[in-house]
Amino acid sequence: MNGLPGFLRRLEGPQTVGRGPAFWITFAIVFAIACAYPLFSDGYTVGNTVYFFVWVFIALSLCVIWGYGGSLSFGQTAFFGIAGYSYGILTLNFGSAYGFTLAALVLAVVIAALFALLLGYFMFFGRIAGVFLGIVTLAVTLMLERFMAQTAGPEWRIGAARLNGFNGMSAMPPLTIPWSGGDIVLLADIGLYYAVLGLLLLVYLGLRILMNSSFGNVIVAIRENPERAEMLGYDVRKYQLITFVIGAALAGISGVLYTAWGQYITPSSMGMTAAALPLIWVAVGGRSDLTSTVIGTLVVLAAFQALTIYGSQYALVFMGVLLVLTVLIAPNGLVLGAMNLISRLVARRSKGDV
Amino acid sequence: MDIATHIFSALYQFGDAFAFLVLSACGLAVIFGMMGVINLAHGEFIMCGAYVTASTVHLGLPLPLAILAGAIVAALVGALVELVVIRHLYDRPLDTIVATWGLSLIATQGTLILVGSSMAGVGTPFGSFQVGEYSYSIYRLVLFASALGVLGGLYMLFNWTRFGVLARATIQVPHMAAALGVDTRLIYSLTFACGAGLAGLAGGLYAPTMTLVPTMGATFIMEAFVTVVIGGADVFLGTAPAGAILAVVKSVMTSWQGQLFGQIGLLVAVIIVVRVLPKGISGFLLRERT
Amino acid sequence: MALLELRGLNKHFGGLHVTNSVDLVLEAGEIHCLIGPNGAGKSTLFRLILGEHHPGSGDILFAGENITALKPFARIHRGLSVKFQVPGVFKGLSVRQNLEIALQRTHRSVELARGIDRLLTFLNLEAEQMQTAGNLSHGQKQWLEIGMAISLKPQLLLLDEPTAGMSPEETHQTGEMVQRLNADGMTVLAIEHDMAFVRQVAQRVTVLHLGQVFAQGSIDEIVADERVAAIYLGQAHA
Numbered sequence: 001m002n003g004l005p006g007f008l009r010r011l012e013g014p015q016t017v018g019r020g021p022a023f024w025i026t027f028a029i030v031f032a033i034a035c036a037y038p039l040f041s042d043g044y045t046v047g048n049t050v051y052f053f054v055w056v057f058i059a060l061s062l063c064v065i066w067g068y069g070g071s072l073s074f075g076q077t078a079f080f081g082i083a084g085y086s087y088g089i090l091t092l093n094f095g096s097a098y099g100f101t102l103a104a105l106v107l108a109v110v111i112a113a114l115f116a117l118l119l120g121y122f123m124f125f126g127r128i129a130g131v132f133l134g135i136v137t138l139a140v141t142l143m144l145e146r147f148m149a150q151t152a153g154p155e156w157r158i159g160a161a162r163l164n165g166f167n168g169m170s171a172m173p174p175l176t177i178p179w180s181g182g183d184i185v186l187l188a189d190i191g192l193y194y195a196v197l198g199l200l201l202l203v204y205l206g207l208r209i210l211m212n213s214s215f216g217n218v219i220v221a222i223r224e225n226p227e228r229a230e231m232l233g234y235d236v237r238k239y240q241l242i243t244f245v246i247g248a249a250l251a252g253i254s255g256v257l258y259t260a261w262g263q264y265i266t267p268s269s270m271g272m273t274a275a276a277l278p279l280i281w282v283a284v285g286g287r288s289d290l291t292s293t294v295i296g297t298l299v300v301l302a303a304f305q306a307l308t309i310y311g312s313q314y315a316l317v318f319m320g321v322l323l324v325l326t327v328l329i330a331p332n333g334l335v336l337g338a339m340n341l342i343s344r345l346v347a348r349r350s351k352g353d354v
Numbered sequence: 355m356d357i358a359t360h361i362f363s364a365l366y367q368f369g370d371a372f373a374f375l376v377l378s379a380c381g382l383a384v385i386f387g388m389m390g391v392i393n394l395a396h397g398e399f400i401m402c403g404a405y406v407t408a409s410t411v412h413l414g415l416p417l418p419l420a421i422l423a424g425a426i427v428a429a430l431v432g433a434l435v436e437l438v439v440i441r442h443l444y445d446r447p448l449d450t451i452v453a454t455w456g457l458s459l460i461a462t463q464g465t466l467i468l469v470g471s472s473m474a475g476v477g478t479p480f481g482s483f484q485v486g487e488y489s490y491s492i493y494r495l496v497l498f499a500s501a502l503g504v505l506g507g508l509y510m511l512f513n514w515t516r517f518g519v520l521a522r523a524t525i526q527v528p529h530m531a532a533a534l535g536v537d538t539r540l541i542y543s544l545t546f547a548c549g550a551g552l553a554g555l556a557g558g559l560y561a562p563t564m565t566l567v568p569t570m571g572a573t574f575i576m577e578a579f580v581t582v583v584i585g586g587a588d589v590f591l592g593t594a595p596a597g598a599i600l601a602v603v604k605s606v607m608t609s610w611q612g613q614l615f616g617q618i619g620l621l622v623a624v625i626i627v628v629r630v631l632p633k634g635i636s637g638f639l640l641r642e643r644t
Numbered sequence: 645m646a647l648l649e650l651r652g653l654n655k656h657f658g659g660l661h662v663t664n665s666v667d668l669v670l671e672a673g674e675i676h677c678l679i680g681p682n683g684a685g686k687s688t689l690f691r692l693i694l695g696e697h698h699p700g701s702g703d704i705l706f707a708g709e710n711i712t713a714l715k716p717f718a719r720i721h722r723g724l725s726v727k728f729q730v731p732g733v734f735k736g737l738s739v740r741q742n743l744e745i746a747l748q749r750t751h752r753s754v755e756l757a758r759g760i761d762r763l764l765t766f767l768n769l770e771a772e773q774m775q776t777a778g779n780l781s782h783g784q785k786q787w788l789e790i791g792m793a794i795s796l797k798p799q800l801l802l803l804d805e806p807t808a809g810m811s812p813e814e815t816h817q818t819g820e821m822v823q824r825l826n827a828d829g830m831t832v833l834a835i836e837h838d839m840a841f842v843r844q845v846a847q848r849v850t851v852l853h854l855g856q857v858f859a860q861g862s863i864d865e866i867v868a869d870e871r872v873a874a875i876y877l878g879q880a881h882a
Contacts, residue, residue, distance in 0.1 A: 014741050032728045073450045106358035119625075131392040134451050135579045136624065142576050143621050150614050221745045224734035231694065231732070232746050232792065233720035256482075272572050275457050283452060316463040323456030327449045328442055 011205065013212030015068070015220060017289045017339050022346065034197055043189040047261075050189075052301045053196045054257040059281045059297040060207060061250035067287030068211060069243040070223025071129070074275050075119070075137030076251040078144050081270040083112040083252030084259040085148070088169040092161035096173035096183075101260070105175065109252040116248030117241070124237045124244070129226075141270055148267035168266030172266065175260045186260070196257060203250070207290050210246075219243050273316065277304075280323045288337020296335040359486030360511065367609060370494050371616075372601035373501040376593060377559060379581035380504055381552030383593040386582055388525050388545045390447055391440060394454040396578055397571020398461035399550045403428045403557025404467065408566055411476045420476075421558030422476040428554020429547045436546040441539070458571070465568040473566040493562065500559055504552065505594055511548075512589075521545055580624045584629075599623070646691070646705075647672040647800055647831050653702035655688055655855075660686045664855040665702065670800070675822065675832045677842045679866075680852035681875060686835045687729065689852065690802055693833075694726055695719050707799065725798035729805045733786035735778030739769055739788060742777050745779075746792035759795070767791040782809050790818075794825060801825065801836040807841050819844040851875075 012019040018027070038046045058076050065073045086108035094100050123136060156346025163169060175186040175195065186192040210216055218239050221229040231235045268274060278297075285296015299318045300322070307315035330337050382396045393399075403424035410420040435457060443450045480492035512518035524531040524541045532538045556574065563642025564570065582601060603623045608616030648670040655663045663685045670676055678686050681799045691697040693704060695716040704712045711719055734742050743760045751759045767787050772780060777788060786806065793801060806822070807815040815838055822832055822845050836842050842849060842863060849866045851859040853875050859866060866872055 014738060074452060111424070122625045122629050126625075128628050131386075131390075131451055132583055132628070133446050135392060135583060136628070139576050139579045139583075139621060139624065142572065143617060146617060147614060217741065217745045217748060220737065223736050224736050225732055227696075228728070228732035228734065228789075228792075229745070230716045231720060231726050231728075233717050233749055233796065235715070235717045271571070272462075275458065276455055279452060279455065311467075313463040313466045317460050317467070320459035320463065323459070323530040324439060324453050327453040327456070330440065331446070331449060 007209055007213075007325045010209045010212040012208075013216075015211040015216050016208050016291065017336065017343065018291055031201065035194075038190045038193055042261040046193050047189045048305075050193050050196050050261060052260055052298055054254055055281070055301060056200060056254075056280070056294055056297050057203065057257070058251045058254035058278050059285070059293050061205055061247040061254070062278050062282045063248035063285075063287055063290060064207065064211075064250065065243055067282065067289070067293070068216065068223065069191075069219045069240060069247075071240060071244065072131075072134040073137045073244065073247065074134050074279070075116075075141050076247065077270045077275040078137070078141040079112040079116055079248040079251035080255035080258070080274075081141075081144060081148070081256035081265070081267070082115055083108040084265040084269065085163075085169065085255075086111045087256045087259045088172040088265055089158050089161040091172045092169070093159040096176045096185075099176065099178035099183075102176045102177065103175055105253075105256045105260075108256045109249050112252030112255065113245050113249040116245045120244040120248075124240045127237075133167065138275065142272065145267045145270040148270070166267060168264055168268075170247055170264035172259060172263055174263060192261065192315070199253070199257075204290060204294065213240075213289065215239075261343025271341055274325075277319070280319050282333075283323060284326050284334055286339070288332065289336050289339070292333055292336035292339055296333060299335070356486070357564070359488070362485050363488060364605070364609075365631070366490055366494070366607035368601050369498040371604040371608070373494070373497040374560075375577050375600050375604070376597040377497070377504065377556040378578040379585070379593050379597065380508065380589060381549040381554075381556065382578045383549075383550035384508070384552060387442075387548055387589050387592070388549075389413075389542060391444075391450045391546075392454070392582075393546075393549065394451055394575075395435070395458040395461060396454075396549075397552055397575040398458050399428045399432060399553035399571075400557035400560075400574050401461070401465065401568065401571040402431055403554025404561040404564075404566055405465070405473060405557075405569060406554070407558035407561040408473055408476050411561075412474065417476070417479060417562070421555065421561070424558030424561070425551045427556035428557065429551030432550020432553075433543055433547040435550070436543050436587050440541070440546060441509040444542070461627075462568045467560060469568070471515050471567065475564070475566055476562045478562045497559055503595075504555070508589055511573070517541075517544065540592045559563060577620065580620050583624055584627045588638045645672050646831070647707060649703075649705040650689075650693070651703045651705070653689070653692055653704070654700045655685075655692055655697060656700055661855050663692065663699075666855070666857055668850060668851075668857060670831060670833060672799075672828070672831055673829065674847045675826050675834070675845045677846035677849045677863075678833060678835045678852060679837070679842060679849060680858070684852040687804060687854040688855075690726070690804055690835065691868075693802065693848075694724065720798075722795065723739065723799035724802065725793045725795040725796045725800070726802040727786075727789050727804060727806055727809065731782070731789045733780075733785050733788050733792070735776070737814040738774050738775060739777050739780070740764070742788060742792060743795065748797045750796070756791050763791050763795055783811075783814055786810065786818075790821075794830070798830065800831045800833065800881040805830065805835055805837065807836065807838050812840070815841050816844065 037049070058080055061076050061079075062073065065071055087104050090104040090107060091101055094104070114326040119140060122132060128136060148163065149166045151163035152167070154162070156165070161169065175192065177184040177186065184191060186195050216227065218234050221232075221234070222236050222239055226236050256264075258269070281297040281300045282293050284300050285294070286292030302314050304319060307318055326334060378400070381399065382393060385391055385393050406426035406427045407420045410423045411417060415423065439453050440450060441455065442452060478491060478493050480496065482489045482491050512522060520531070520536050521541050521544070524536055524538045529537055564573070581593060581596045583602065585596035600620055600623060603619045604616040607619035646669045650666055650668040653663050653666040654661065666689060680686055688697060692699050695714060699712065700875065703710055705720055706719070706724065709722070711722060714722070734745065737745075740760060743763050744756065747756055747759045747763070764773050769788060769791075772784065777785065780788065786809070790806065803822070807818050810818065819841050822834070826831070826832055832845075834845070847861050849861065849863050850857060850864060851872050858875065859869050859872050860867075
């Protein structure tokens with residue numbers, strides 16, 4: 001890989017599982033299948049797959065903050081909700097002409113990131129760490145849910161957008177790409193599928209580069225030993241804050257895509273249950289690796305959806321059991337454990353060949 | 355309305371908020387202060403206490419005994435949870451949070467499956483009394499008294515009993531206590547059960563005042579969290595003063611702008627206090643005292 | 645010229661004075677050892693110098709600049725570096741990555757890789773470079789952390805019991821390394837209990853007792869000082 005520009009070389013590194021031609025060929029095949037998949041499927045199934053992809057961003061956000069950075073945040077759904085509501089408010093007021101929905105996407109993510117900057121400033125510069133970080137972020141999330149749930153009255157409106165309390169906002173326009181031959185409206189099927197898949201690819205590769213860069217080195221160092229990191233001259237709190245804001249932006253992307261996908265958002269998307277789910281995906285997948293997180297999220301989501309046939313409360317009990325068992329038996333995550341096993345086997349075999 | 359009734363009204367509101375904060379938080383605070391474990395299933399232990407209280411009342415038990423039953427059942431469940439899950443995670447505090455959240459999910463949804471979406475409540479006893487033109491619930495005064503009683507009881511438990519002394523020794527120097535022949539595992543078990551039991555007690559005490567639904571725990575945990583975050587690791591020097599300060603914030607904000615703003619006020623207070631006092635009120639007091 | 649100057653440094657936790665108006669001047673280019681019985685305030689003094697604790701009163705001057713209010717990382721940027729008493733390596737990361745994290749703030753790309761290789765050779769850890777740091781032996785962890793500390797090319801290196809848990813042979817090697825670094829111009833302040841090490845490297849010794857500077861001088865003067873012997877004996881009796 002010597003011919004590649006410097007930053008592309010960082011696609012591989014100690015912080016991410018998967019290296020060498022075998023991994024990238026598998027990766028290319030999986031991506032090609034993902035690209036071809038809508039050709040062999042119906043609109044509803046494709047729309048449902050987009051729904052799965054939408055959640056991967058928030059899972060990655062938790063992976064970055066918790067798995068790499070070592071700070072456990074329960075507030076990811078808060079950023080999800082803020083971005084989702086922001087998208088709704090912006091697009092209900094300004095419509096979808098001239099590609100404004102794309103601008104709204106960016107603005108909504110920025111709003112979530114700014115909120116994280118404010119909250120994170122108080123937390124990290126107040127030296128809140130460990131378990132306290134978890135409960136402060138959770139308290140903020142629950143507070144937001146309660147706040148949005150009581151906005152039912154007609155006085156709770158921002159411009160043309162009614163907040164609608166517990167029922168949530170709906171009927172915001174979907175993402176729309178302006179095009180010379182007429183706008184392309186990304187409804188929850190093939191159009192949105194390719195857009196989200198492309199974004200996912202970019203974010204995944206971008207995070208691989210970031211985590212293997214010197215920035216990634218520092219945040220992993222802070223997870224391992226914050227005192228030592230500080231005594232090597234790194235401003236620990238600044239790095240933690242930046243990581244937190246990046247994570248919030250990723251969660252915000254999920255929020256916007258979710259809102260645009262279903263054209264609604266409700267306060268319960270920030271509730272206890274909603275906040276627990278990303279944690280389960282990431283813990284089961286393997287929080288300290290991006291690839292494991294993506295695979296884990298998709299697998300657990302699919303399993304969850306299959307189980308809801310028997311009723312969502314049964315599925316949630318199962319999720320709870322899965323989480324407790326993962327923490328007790330495979331704290332590093334099931335997918336990551338399996339991937340490490342495979343790479344060890346592969347390494348052994350190639351050694352045997354030589 | 356004259357000044358005296360105003361003052362009474364303010365005091366009543368304060369007492370009500372104080373009782374709620376302290377009763378919600380003390381179980382969480384005991385477990386956190388003694389073991390460094392944040393129990394995210396705290397709300398579900400409260401729910402458990404409330405459900406047991408309500409069902410035993412329906413079976414004909416008098417309310418005080420029913421509340422006691424709620425606390426005891428919650429404590430037993432707590433001991434079981436400690437044995438099966440928490441015990442294996444003492445050196446991984448973040449994982450304990452995650453695991454207890456899993457438990458919380460299981461408990462909430464499991465209750466939904468087994469008991470249904472709500473349970474018949476218990477009427478609030480004692481009726482009310484009149485001061486000026488407003489009427490006040492006598493039971494709220496009972497709750498306030500209970501909060502003080504719980505604080506007093508905990509103080510006696512941890513300072514005057516053999517268990518309390520051993521528990522504090524275990525917390526301060528675990529390996530030393532173990533070397534001296536203290537069964538530290540048993541101490542941790544009992545402490546966790548004690549915290550769970552206090553949560554159950556809170557649930558039992560509040561059962562007559564609210565609708566019983568599987569997610570009722572969520573009503574308590576935010577208040578419990580903020581009180582413990584502000585209070586820090588010590589129950590007496592932390593939880594009680596934090597409860598008092600937050601009760602002022604909450605009752606003032608509530609009477610000014612309504613319940614939601616009471617809660618927002620709490621959250622803002624927390625974020626500001628942790629910025630100023632990273633180790634909470636008890637950390638601040640202990641530093642000043644010693 | 646004074647590199648580090650502590651002026652009337654006070655730190656108390658509640659009523660307990662951990663350091664009680666400590667004045668200490670470190671000349672540029674010297675190896676200075678800090679000794680004293682347990683609880684004398686040695687580690688607290690280090691934490692004050694590094695900015696992990698803040699003094700109740702007093703000033704810390706480094707290379708003429710008052711750094712009392714600076715954050716720890718900013719002090720590192722000024723030219724301080726530390727090796728902790730309990731080896732503070734990044735246990736979950738490889739040896740190579742540990743060194744990379746230490747070096748990457750000041751080195752880039754090719755230069756960075758070369759710097760890491762040089763350090764690995766210097767520390768005699770080439771064979772272990774891909775190992776997880778948590779799996780190293782205690783002595784190797786000590787070496788790795790020393791390597792990380794000196795990779796910053798500090799003007800002043802603080803060593804908190806650098807030879808704890810080392811064999812006499814390893815202790816001697818560590819002493820020689822400290823002297824080599826010193827010959828290249830690095831000033832060293834070390835907390836040490838091992839008197840053989842102190843005798844080997846120290847150009848000046850300061851005895852700390854009950855949070856105060858109790859005595860100061862060459863190692864021979866300190867050993868000859870009966871009062872110093874008395875406080876160590878006093879502790880042995882207590």
